[in-house]
Amino acid sequence: xxxxxxxPEILELVRAREWSVLRDVLSDWPAQEVADLILELEKDERxxxxxxxxxxxxxxxxxxxxxxxxxxxLRDLTDxxxxxxxxxxxxxxxxxxxxxxxxxxxxxxxNLLDPDDLKEARWLLGYPExxxxxxxxxxxxxxxxDWTIGxxxxxxxxxxxxxxxxxxxxxxxxxxxxxxxxxLRWLILxxxxxxxxDLMDGSxxxxxxxxxxxxxxxxxxxxxxxxxxxxxSGGVLLGIVTVDDLLDVQEEEATExxxxxxxxxxxxxxxREAGLGLLYRRRIGWLVALVLVNFFSGAAISRYEDTIxxxxxxxxxxxxxxxxxxxxxxxxxxxxxxxxxTGDVGAGDWLRLLGRxxxxxxxxxxxxxxxxxxxxxxxxxxVLVVVSMTMFIVVVVGSLIGMSAPFVLARLGVDPAVxxxxxxxxxxxVTGVLIYFTIANWxxxxx
Amino acid sequence: xxxxxxxPEILELVRAREWSVLRDVLSDWPAQEVADLILELEKDERxxxxxxxxxxxxxxxxxxxxxxxxxxxLRDLTDxxxxxxxxxxxxxxxxxxxxxxxxxxxxxxxNLLDPDDLKEARWLLGYPExxxxxxxxxxxxxxxxDWTIGxxxxxxxxxxxxxxxxxxxxxxxxxxxxxxxxxLRWLILxxxxxxxxDLMDGSxxxxxxxxxxxxxxxxxxxxxxxxxxxxxSGGVLLGIVTVDDLLDVQEEEATExxxxxxxxxxxxxxxREAGLGLLYRRRIGWLVALVLVNFFSGAAISRYEDTIxxxxxxxxxxxxxxxxxxxxxxxxxxxxxxxxxTGDVGAGDWLRLLGRxxxxxxxxxxxxxxxxxxxxxxxxxxVLVVVSMTMFIVVVVGSLIGMSAPFVLARLGVDPAVxxxxxxxxxxxVTGVLIYFTIANWxxxxx
Numbered sequence: 001x002x003x004x005x006x007x008p009e010i011l012e013l014v015r016a017r018e019w020s021v022l023r024d025v026l027s028d029w030p031a032q033e034v035a036d037l038i039l040e041l042e043k044d045e046r047x048x049x050x051x052x053x054x055x056x057x058x059x060x061x062x063x064x065x066x067x068x069x070x071x072x073x074l075r076d077l078t079d080x081x082x083x084x085x086x087x088x089x090x091x092x093x094x095x096x097x098x099x100x101x102x103x104x105x106x107x108x109x110x111n112l113l114d115p116d117d118l119k120e121a122r123w124l125l126g127y128p129e130x131x132x133x134x135x136x137x138x139x140x141x142x143x144x145x146d147w148t149i150g151x152x153x154x155x156x157x158x159x160x161x162x163x164x165x166x167x168x169x170x171x172x173x174x175x176x177x178x179x180x181x182x183x184l185r186w187l188i189l190x191x192x193x194x195x196x197x198d199l200m201d202g203s204x205x206x207x208x209x210x211x212x213x214x215x216x217x218x219x220x221x222x223x224x225x226x227x228x229x230x231x232x233s234g235g236v237l238l239g240i241v242t243v244d245d246l247l248d249v250q251e252e253e254a255t256e257x258x259x260x261x262x263x264x265x266x267x268x269x270x271x272r273e274a275g276l277g278l279l280y281r282r283r284i285g286w287l288v289a290l291v292l293v294n295f296f297s298g299a300a301i302s303r304y305e306d307t308i309x310x311x312x313x314x315x316x317x318x319x320x321x322x323x324x325x326x327x328x329x330x331x332x333x334x335x336x337x338x339x340x341x342t343g344d345v346g347a348g349d350w351l352r353l354l355g356r357x358x359x360x361x362x363x364x365x366x367x368x369x370x371x372x373x374x375x376x377x378x379x380x381x382x383v384l385v386v387v388s389m390t391m392f393i394v395v396v397v398g399s400l401i402g403m404s405a406p407f408v409l410a411r412l413g414v415d416p417a418v419x420x421x422x423x424x425x426x427x428x429x430v431t432g433v434l435i436y437f438t439i440a441n442w443x444x445x446x447x
Numbered sequence: 448x449x450x451x452x453x454x455p456e457i458l459e460l461v462r463a464r465e466w467s468v469l470r471d472v473l474s475d476w477p478a479q480e481v482a483d484l485i486l487e488l489e490k491d492e493r494x495x496x497x498x499x500x501x502x503x504x505x506x507x508x509x510x511x512x513x514x515x516x517x518x519x520x521l522r523d524l525t526d527x528x529x530x531x532x533x534x535x536x537x538x539x540x541x542x543x544x545x546x547x548x549x550x551x552x553x554x555x556x557x558n559l560l561d562p563d564d565l566k567e568a569r570w571l572l573g574y575p576e577x578x579x580x581x582x583x584x585x586x587x588x589x590x591x592x593d594w595t596i597g598x599x600x601x602x603x604x605x606x607x608x609x610x611x612x613x614x615x616x617x618x619x620x621x622x623x624x625x626x627x628x629x630x631l632r633w634l635i636l637x638x639x640x641x642x643x644x645d646l647m648d649g650s651x652x653x654x655x656x657x658x659x660x661x662x663x664x665x666x667x668x669x670x671x672x673x674x675x676x677x678x679x680s681g682g683v684l685l686g687i688v689t690v691d692d693l694l695d696v697q698e699e700e701a702t703e704x705x706x707x708x709x710x711x712x713x714x715x716x717x718x719r720e721a722g723l724g725l726l727y728r729r730r731i732g733w734l735v736a737l738v739l740v741n742f743f744s745g746a747a748i749s750r751y752e753d754t755i756x757x758x759x760x761x762x763x764x765x766x767x768x769x770x771x772x773x774x775x776x777x778x779x780x781x782x783x784x785x786x787x788x789t790g791d792v793g794a795g796d797w798l799r800l801l802g803r804x805x806x807x808x809x810x811x812x813x814x815x816x817x818x819x820x821x822x823x824x825x826x827x828x829x830v831l832v833v834v835s836m837t838m839f840i841v842v843v844v845g846s847l848i849g850m851s852a853p854f855v856l857a858r859l860g861v862d863p864a865v866x867x868x869x870x871x872x873x874x875x876x877v878t879g880v881l882i883y884f885t886i887a888n889w890x891x892x893x894x
Contacts, residue, residue, distance in 0.1 A: 153635065160632055160635075167614040167631070184631065185613045188603065188631070189604050217694075226691075243673060243690050244672075244673075246694070247664075250694065251701075251789060254698075258705065258781060258784075259785065261705065262708070262778050262781020262782070271786040271791050271792060272786065283775070283807070283811055287775060287814075288814070288815065290774050291822065292822070294770040295767055297770070298764055298823075301765070305760075305763075308759055312756055313752075315752075315755055316746075318748070319769060323737065323744070323876060324737070327710060327733070328730070328734060331709050331733075334705060334706060335706070335709070338706065344718050344719050356723060360727050363723070363727050364730055364731055367734075368734060368735070371738050376745075380749075422773070422774040422777050422868060422872070425774075426770055426774070
């Protein structure tokens with residue numbers, strides 16, 4: 001092979017520090033070959049050779065190295081080089097690297113990056129959209145357990161000025177693994193010669209950088225804290241998320257659920273500033289999908305054209321009946337979607353809540369049947385019994401559909417908020433048409 | 448009068464400290480008379496006499512005193528006596544008292560009350576439901592501007608242990624008026640002999656105890672703080688609200704809007720624990736109201752019985768058309784309700800947004816008209832043109848109704864979230880029926 005053939009010459013070029021010649025020669029080599037070559041070099045030669053490679057080649061070669069070698073190489077690169085390398089890597093390789101890299105390395109990368117580049121860096125670091133990793137900042141103060149309170153406060157005074165919040169400081173070991181969190185005020189209230197270790201109780205709340213940001217919201221609410229440490233799978237402290245960011249997250253998540261509940265794909269940006277094209281795209285999908293659902297209502301009606309022809313008065317109550325079933329369903333799904341989103345109710349509670357929903361829906365259905373009987377008595381007495389019976393049944397069936405749909409969606413791995421009022425209304429419409437004309441045919445003896 | 452007649456005797460009894468005799472004598476007196484009598488006594492005698500009165504009489508007499516005398520009397524009562532007196536006052540008198548009382552007095556009441564009684568005390572203090580006053584706690588640390596940082600930190604060490612948060616301390620003058628807020632870490636980072644005054648910049652965010660709690664949420668988000676001072680109309684510091692409570696508020700408010708959007712009256716309690724009766728009451732009102740709206744759809748259809756009789760195929764498309772108009776309207780109202788709730792859009796933006804909505808709705812309507820033409824071409828070619836034209840118009844009209852309704856409600860002083868998907872859908876249904884049969888009659892030359 002080319003590489004083995006030329007290897008002695010290459011090694012000689014390395015020893016002679018002929019970087020520009022090497023760069024030319026190696027630019028034609030397959031990346032795997034260059035990676036193999038690098039492994040045969042001394043540690044400091046590796047970095048020098050690597051630096052000599054063109055950007056594309058360097059990224060490709062890096063991808064071919066084993067994780068351990070990647071880690072070693074990263075330690076010897078400057079921060080600027082590291083950042084450049086990361087941005088040249090294909091996104092999936094980058095994510096794989098960051099997920100596998102020891103936490104210390106990730107944490108070092110985060111800590112040393114320019115704050116202005118933090119947004120880009122978090123993206124570079126491969127944390128998924130809406131993950132805690134995208135929210136975290138490295139602006140915290142860490143202390144060690146064998147320090148005195150005096151040392152710790154001295155450290156806070158020196159490094160605390162730029163920190164996002166120093167109301168809580170974090171105790172880490174030499175490998176930067178998180179051991180505990182302490183409130184600054186606890187330090188203030190202690191004598192300076194007490195050891196940090198003696199204040200520690202080893203109990204703290206933390207969140208993974210790969211967790212969904214909603215997890216951070218519920219944790220910070222549960223523990224009534226203003227800041228939450230972010231760790232990797234090995235327990236290494238990567239950064240913090242602060243409550244002011246989580247307030248924004250909570251509102252954004254509520255807005256997303258709100259949009260879904262109105263069968264709009266979440267905008268994920270200011271409505272005021274959203275363009276025409278975006279608004280169109282976020283709305284048209286669901287509307288067309290609902291046309292298909294509604295079309296079943298039409299198909300169902302077409303089966304009963306003879307019934308309609310015979311008793312046209314039935315049509316008068318059609319919108320009222322299918323509308324009421326839909327509205328009751330929308331109420332039931334709204335209550336359930338929100339209860340699931342806030343954690344008030346769990347995905348396994350369906351059966352437990354079904355009985356209650358049935359009782360409430362029956363009471364509502366009975367009331368509605370009486371209301372429609374009272375309103376309709378004058379207008380079309382010949383269909384009154386059919387209409388009242390139908391009202392009761394469509395309200396109960398609509399409510400059960402609305403109440404159950406969020407659970408079904410959750411089971412399928414879909415956001416329960418997709419069980420929007422318009423979706424439930426449309427599904428309840430189809431059901432309502434079928435119920436209505438079935439009862440009408442039976443009661444009026446039409447078919 | 449009885450009182451003037453007996454006054455010398457009464458004064459003698461007071462001087463002789465005959466409290467039990469006085470109590471019996473005064474229990475029959477009109478409250479106004481006792482109040483007049485009290486004003487003639489020396490300051491320390493007033494309190495002693497007041498203490499001798501039975502609870503009902505004391506509360507009545509207190510109500511008859513002028514504000515200034517009430518204030519003086521309160522200063523001399525113990526906390527237990529004050530609380531008992533407040534709970535005996537009629538609610539409107541209590542609110543009037545607290546609204547008018549100098550902030551120092553309110554603040555003293557709040558500060559000295561037992562933490563366990565705080566919830567009751569906030570209610571006693573007459574702050575309206577969902578106001579900041581109901582959320583605040585007196586657990587803060589206040590310092591004075593002429594103290595040194597050393598004094599201030601000493602004070603924090605002594606009184607900070609029980610405080611809800613000492614991450615931020617509050618600078619007040621001798622009248623307890625709020626002058627500034629300082630972060631604890633700023634104090635830590637300074638030399639101990641610097642004066643508090645020298646750290647002050649006089650800029651701070653604060654909120655009135657009578658403000659809606661949503662105001663506190665938006666302020667704390669705007670200023671990225673973890674705690675917000677609560678003041679009375681005179682600028683006196685009454686307490687603080689903390690971000691962890693406001694996270695809960697933000698979620699509760701979103702839940703209320705969510706319920707309204709599904710035409711459910713807000714539960715304001717856990718859905719999981721809500722009883723059958725409560726769920727029934729929160730749902731039935733809107734459903735019955737919507738029956739009335741939907742009934743107009745029926746009435747509209749009944750006007751067109753002849754048209755239906757002539758072309759029964761029109762009925763097949765009825766649910767599809769009015770459903771689509773309703774769904775487009777629900778989307779438009781959902782977007783607008785949420786944008787108004789988060790402050791993304793203001794109540795005065797209607798006209799500015801109308802043009803954009805019209806453009807988006809026209810594009811959506813055109814797409815939907817094509818979709819329904821494609822789907823319906825086989826089933827009922829004779830009504831295809833009518834159906835496509837109707838689809839375009841109902842989508843545009845439904846969208847404009849949905850988009851405008853929240854603004855109309857806001858103008859009427861109603862929560863825009865009342866423009867729920869079911870309400871908009873029902874209103875759009877009526878409109879849709881009228882549009883559909885008008886076009887059908889005109890195009891098919893039926894009437």
